[in-house]
Amino acid sequence: MTSMNDAERAAWWRGRRVLVTGGAGFLGSALCHALARHGARVTALDAMFPDGGANRANLEGASVLLVRGDIRDTELHSLCEGTEVLFNMAAQTSHMGGQKDPVADIGVNAVAQVRLIGVMREVAPRATVVHASTRQFYGRPIRLPVDELHPVNPPDANGVSKWAGEQYWLLEQRVHGRPVVSLRLTNCYGPRLRIRDARQTFLGIWIRRVLEGEPFEVWGGEQLRDLTYVDDVTEAFLRAAESASCPEVAGRVFNIGGAPPARLLDLAERLIAANGGRGHYLVKEFPADRAPIDIGSYHADDRAFRAATGWAPAVDLDEGLRRTLEWYRARLPDYV
Amino acid sequence: MTSMNDAERAAWWRGRRVLVTGGAGFLGSALCHALARHGARVTALDAMFPDGGANRANLEGASVLLVRGDIRDTELHSLCEGTEVLFNMAAQTSHMGGQKDPVADIGVNAVAQVRLIGVMREVAPRATVVHASTRQFYGRPIRLPVDELHPVNPPDANGVSKWAGEQYWLLEQRVHGRPVVSLRLTNCYGPRLRIRDARQTFLGIWIRRVLEGEPFEVWGGEQLRDLTYVDDVTEAFLRAAESASCPEVAGRVFNIGGAPPARLLDLAERLIAANGGRGHYLVKEFPADRAPIDIGSYHADDRAFRAATGWAPAVDLDEGLRRTLEWYRARLPDYV
Numbered sequence: 241m242t243s244m245n246d247a248e249r250a251a252w253w254r255g256r257r258v259l260v261t262g263g264a265g266f267l268g269s270a271l272c273h274a275l276a277r278h279g280a281r282v283t284a285l286d287a288m289f290p291d292g293g294a295n296r297a298n299l300e301g302a303s304v305l306l307v308r309g310d311i312r313d314t315e316l317h318s319l320c321e322g323t324e325v326l327f328n329m330a331a332q333t334s335h336m337g338g339q340k341d342p343v344a345d346i347g348v349n350a351v352a353q354v355r356l357i358g359v360m361r362e363v364a365p366r367a368t369v370v371h372a373s374t375r376q377f378y379g380r381p382i383r384l385p386v387d388e389l390h391p392v393n394p395p396d397a398n399g400v401s402k403w404a405g406e407q408y409w410l411l412e413q414r415v416h417g418r419p420v421v422s423l424r425l426t427n428c429y430g431p432r433l434r435i436r437d438a439r440q441t442f443l444g445i446w447i448r449r450v451l452e453g454e455p456f457e458v459w460g461g462e463q464l465r466d467l468t469y470v471d472d473v474t475e476a477f478l479r480a481a482e483s484a485s486c487p488e489v490a491g492r493v494f495n496i497g498g499a500p501p502a503r504l505l506d507l508a509e510r511l512i513a514a515n516g517g518r519g520h521y522l523v524k525e526f527p528a529d530r531a532p533i534d535i536g537s538y539h540a541d542d543r544a545f546r547a548a549t550g551w552a553p554a555v556d557l558d559e560g561l562r563r564t565l566e567w568y569r570a571r572l573p574d575y576v
Numbered sequence: 577m578t579s580m581n582d583a584e585r586a587a588w589w590r591g592r593r594v595l596v597t598g599g600a601g602f603l604g605s606a607l608c609h610a611l612a613r614h615g616a617r618v619t620a621l622d623a624m625f626p627d628g629g630a631n632r633a634n635l636e637g638a639s640v641l642l643v644r645g646d647i648r649d650t651e652l653h654s655l656c657e658g659t660e661v662l663f664n665m666a667a668q669t670s671h672m673g674g675q676k677d678p679v680a681d682i683g684v685n686a687v688a689q690v691r692l693i694g695v696m697r698e699v700a701p702r703a704t705v706v707h708a709s710t711r712q713f714y715g716r717p718i719r720l721p722v723d724e725l726h727p728v729n730p731p732d733a734n735g736v737s738k739w740a741g742e743q744y745w746l747l748e749q750r751v752h753g754r755p756v757v758s759l760r761l762t763n764c765y766g767p768r769l770r771i772r773d774a775r776q777t778f779l780g781i782w783i784r785r786v787l788e789g790e791p792f793e794v795w796g797g798e799q800l801r802d803l804t805y806v807d808d809v810t811e812a813f814l815r816a817a818e819s820a821s822c823p824e825v826a827g828r829v830f831n832i833g834g835a836p837p838a839r840l841l842d843l844a845e846r847l848i849a850a851n852g853g854r855g856h857y858l859v860k861e862f863p864a865d866r867a868p869i870d871i872g873s874y875h876a877d878d879r880a881f882r883a884a885t886g887w888a889p890a891v892d893l894d895e896g897l898r899r900t901l902e903w904y905r906a907r908l909p910d911y912v
Contacts, residue, residue, distance in 0.1 A: 339751070342690045342744065350740065351687065354678045354733070391725050394743055395750070397690075404686065404740040407730055408678065414731070415675070415868040532751040 243550040244482060252482055253278035257322050260304075261285045261311060261356075262293070262329035266432045266440060267372065267425075269298035270470045271327055271477055276303045278478075285309055285319060291334065293440050297574035298432045311352040316359040323364040325481050328356075328409070329372045331402065334439050335533055338398030349401035353408050361416065368484040369409060370477050371422040375495065375538060377403040384464070385501075385541035388424070388493050395533040406493065413491035419484035422493045423476055426540050430470030430560060431567040435575050442504075443467070446511055448576055450519040451568055460526045461505040464537035468498030469560035472553040479549040488548045497540030499557040507557075514561035579886040580818060588818055589614035593658050596640075597621045597647060597692075598630070598665035602768045602776060603708065603761075605634035606806045607663055607813055612639045614814075621645055621655060627670060629776050633910040634768045647688040652695040659700040661817050664692075664745070665708045667738065670775050671869055674734030685737035689744050697752065704820040705745060706813050707758040711831065711874060713739040720800070721837075721877035724760070724829050731869040742829065749827035755820035758829045759812055762876050766806030766896060767903040771911050778840075779803070782847055784912055786855040787904055796862045797841040800873035804834030805896035808889040815885040824884045833876030835893040843893075850897035 244252060258275050262268040263284020275282045282303070287310040288294045299306055307319060311330050320326075331349050332338065338345035360367060377400070378386050379393035394400045406422045413420040427441045434440035435448040442459070449456035468476075476496050483489045502510070505523070512519035526534050546552055555563070568575060580588060594611050598604040599620020611618045618639070623646040624630045635642055643655060647666050656662075667685055668674065674681040696703060713736070714722050715729035730736045742758045749756040763777045770776035771784040778795070785792035804812075812832050819825045838846070841859070848855035862870050882888055891899070904911060 342693075343687065346682075346687055346690060346740070350736075351679065351682055354682060357678075389727050392728050394747070397744060397747060400686075400740050400743040400747070403743075404682070404736050407736040407739075408733060411730070411733060411736070 243479060249478070249482070250278055253280045256280045256324050258282045258325045258327065259285065259320060259323045260327045260329060262331060262372070263304065264288060264295065264298050264306060265293035265329060266298070266434060267428060267470065267473055268327070268329035269302070269432050270430070270474050271329070272299060272304045273302045274474045274478065283307060283319065285311065285314065285330065287311070287330070291337065291439060293333070293434045295432065295434070295575065297571065311356055312347055316356060317363055320359050321363040323360070323367045326360065326364070326367055326369045327372070327477055327481070328369060331372065331405070332398065335376070335396045335398050338401065339396050339533070342397040345397055346401040346404070349398070350404040350408065353405040357408055357412055365418070368419040368481050369412070370480045370484065371406055371409045371420065373406045373422045373424040373493065374402050375424050375426045375540060378538070380535045381538055384537060385497070385539045386495060387541040388495055388544060395535055410491060410493065419490050421480040421484045421489055423480055424493055424495045425473065426466050426468055426497055426538065428468045428470060428473050430564050432470070433564070435568065446508070447564060447568060450511060450515050451565065451572060453518070456508070456521045458504050458508050458521050458523050461503060461523050463504050464501040464539055465504065465507065466497045466499055466501045466539040467507070467557060467560070468496060468553060469555040471555055472498060475554070476545065476551050479551050483549050492548070494545035494548070495540040495542045496545060497542040498553045499560070501539035502557065510558055511561055514558055515565055579815060585814070585818070586614055589616045592616045592660050594618050594661045594663065595621065595656060595659045596663045596665060598667060598708070599640065600624060600631065600634050600642060601629035601665060602634070602770060603764060603806065603809055604663070604665035605638070605768050606766070606810050607665070608635060608640045609638045610810045610814065619643060619655065621647065621650065621666065623647070623666070627673065627775060629669070629770045631768065631770070631911065633907065647692055648683055652692060653699055656695050657699040659696070659703045662696065662700070662703055662705045663708070663813055663817070664705060667708065668734065671712070671732050671734050674737065675732050675869070678733040681733055682737040682740070685734070686740040686744065689741040693744055693748055701754070704755040704817050705748070706816045706820065707742055707745045707756065709742045709758045709760040709829065710738050711760050711762045711876060714874070716871045717874055720873060721833070721875045722831060723877040724831055724880060731871055746827060746829065755826050757816040757820045757825055759816055759881070760829055760831045761809065762802050762804055762833055762874065764804045764806060764809050766900050768806070769900070771904065782844070783900060783904060786847055786851050787901065787908060789854070792844070792857045794840050794844050794857050794859050797839060797859050799840050800837040800875055801840065801843065802833045802835055802837045802875040803843070803893060803896070804832060804889060805891040807891055808834055811890070812881065812887050815887050819885050828884070830881035830884070831876040831878045832881060833878040834889045835896070837875035838893065846894055847897055850894055851901055
C-alpha cells in the first residue's frame with residue numbers, strides 16, 4: 241500500500257479524539273507528542289507507577305491532557321467515550337516484576353484489558369485500536385529471524401499476561417469487527433526511555449552509565465538484538481492506526497524490527513562510539529537466577545508489516561544512539 | 577520409553593497423595609475412580625458449578641474425599657499440603673460462557689491458577705503436576721494434523737485464558753524445576769460426560785437425544801474431529817504423571833488425539849449405529865452468531881506423546897460409543 245503524504249496525514253489526525261493508555265511512558269509519550277503535532281485531541285491515561293516507564297517530564301511541551309489512573313480501577317466510561325483511536329500502551333512490562341507478583345501482572349496486562357475492552361464496546365464501538373505488544377512471548381527463538389507464525393513460548397509470567405491481553409484485543413476484531421492491530425515490538429530505545437535502571441531494556445542503564453562516565457555491564461555479549469528507534473516505533477503506530485481498517489492490516493499481529501541485528505558486545509562498542517569514544521563496560525556472565533528467562537538471540541522478521549503499510553525504519557542505530565545521548569545530556573536530572 | 581506393568585503401577589500409586597481439581601467433573605471423576613482403584617489417597621476439589629461438568633453422581637462408588645470449593649477463593653494451603661501429584665482439571669470450559677463473562681473466565685482459568693501455583697510452591701514444592709489443557713487455543717488449524725508447534729490462535733476468550741493458565745504451569749518447570757506436563761486434549765467422550773446440553777462438546781447432547789429417541793442437530797457436518805474415549809484420556813494422565821520427571825516429558829506440552837478423524841456426519845451415523853440403528857438427526861448450518869468461533873476441522877498429531885510415554889488409544893470409536901450409550905441407559909435420570 242502507499243502511505244499518506246504529510247497533508248493527508250495531517251488531515252487524517254486533525255481534531256481526531258485519541259486515547260493513549262500508558263501515555264506518560266516511553267513509547268506512549270512519544271506517540272502523544274507526535275499526535276499533538278498532527279493536531280489530534282489527545283488524552284493520556286497513566287498510572288504513573290514508580291517502577292514503570294512513566295515520567296512527568298515525558299509529556300513536557302505536548303498539548304495533551306494527562307489523566308492519572310490505573311486501568312484496573314479507573315472509571316473508564318467517561319474516559320473512553322467518543323474515542324476514535326486508542327493506542328493501548330499501558331502495561332506492566334517488568335519481566336522480574338511479573339515473576340515476583342504474577343497476580344498484579346496478569347491484573348494489569350490481561351484482566352484490566354478485558355475490562356477496557358468491555359467499556360470500549362459500550363462507548364466507542366467503532367474506534368480503532370492499536371495494541372502495543374511484544375516479542376517477549378516468543379521466548380527463546382527456535383529460528384531466526386522470528387516471523388509472526390513462530391511458536392509462542394513465554395519465558396516468564398509477564399510474557400503470558402502480555403500474550404493474553406493481546407489475544408483479547410484480537411478477538412474484538414474477529415468476533416465484533418473492530419479495527420484492531422497489534423504490534424509486537426522488539427527492544428526500543430531513544431529519548432524518554434527509562435534510564436534510571438534496567439527496568440526498560442538493558443540499554444537504559446547502559447545509556448545512564450555512559451553519560452555519567454561509569455562502566456556498564458554487558459551480560460553475556462554474543463546475543464543478537466535488533467533495536468528500534470523511538471521515532472520509527474511512533475511511525476509504525478501511526479501507520480497501523482491509519483490502515484487498521486484495510487483488509488491486509490485489520491485483526492493482524494505484526495512483528496516490528498528495526499536496525500539490522502547486532503551482538504550485545506557490538507552494541508556496547510557502538511554506544512561508546514556514539515558518545516565520542518567515551519565509556520567502558522564490563523562483560524559478565526548472564527546471572528544464574530535469570531538464566532531460565534534468558535531468551536538468547538532475537539531479531540524480527542518484519543516483512544509483513546513493511547509490505548502491509550510501507551513502513552521502514554528511518555533512523556539507523558549509530559544515528560539513533562547519538563540522538564539519544566544528546567537528548568539526555570540536557571535532561572539527565574529528570575531521568576536518573 | 578517402556579511403560580509400567582500392572583504391579584509397578586499399583587506400587588507407584590499405592591498410598592500416594594493425589595489432589596484432583598475439577599474432580600467431580602467428567603474427566604476429573606474418571607481419573608479419581610482410576611486412582612482410587614490403584615490405591616492412591618485421592619482428594620477431589622470441585623466448585624460444582626451448575627453449568628460445568630461436575631455431577632455428584634460422577635464420584636459414586638469411588639473412595640475419594642470430595643471437597644466443594646472454588647479455586648478462586650478456597651483456602652488452598654491445607655488442601656495442597658502434602659500433595660504428591662496434582663491433576664489440574666478444574667476449568668471454566670464453556671466457549672460461549674467465556675465470551676459472555678471473560679472476567680470470570682480468566683479468573684478461574686488463569687488468575688486462580690497463579691494463586692494455586694503460589695500455594696503449591698509453598699506447601700508442595702516437589703509435587704508432580706499434570707495440567708488438563710485443550711486443543712482449543714490452536715483455533716482454526718492452518719495445517720492438519722495439528723502438532724505442538726502449530727501456531728496458537730484462540731478463537732474465543734476461553735481459549736486465551738486456558739492458554740495462559742497452561743503457560744503459568746509450564747513456567748514452574750522452567751523456572752523452578754517442578755515436574756509439570758500439560759496435555760492438550762481434543763474432544764473427549766464416554767461415561768460421565770455432561771449430556772444435559774451441548775456445554776461439554778456437541779457429542780453430549782447428541783447422546784442424550786439418541787437415548788431419548790429425539791433427533792439431534794449436526795451443525796455443518798463436514799468438519800473433522802478426533803474423539804478420545806475417557807479411559808484413554810485417563811491412561812494418558814496416569815502415564816504423564818508417572819513419567820513427568822523424565823527429561824523427554826518434563827515441562828512439555830503434548831497433543832492428545834484418539835480415534836482416526838471422522839466427519840461430524842460420519843460420527844452421527846456411527847452414534848446411531850452404536851445405538852442399534854435407532855436415532856435420527858437434522859443437518860443445520862453452523863449458527864451465524866458462532867461462526868467467528870468455529871474452528872473448522874481438527875485432528876491432533878499426538879506422535880510426540882506416544883513416543884515419550886508409549887501411550888496409544890485402546891478403545892475405538894464404535895466400541896467407545898457403544899459403551900457410553902450403555903452406561904447412560906442405566907443412569908439417565910442422574911444426567912439429564
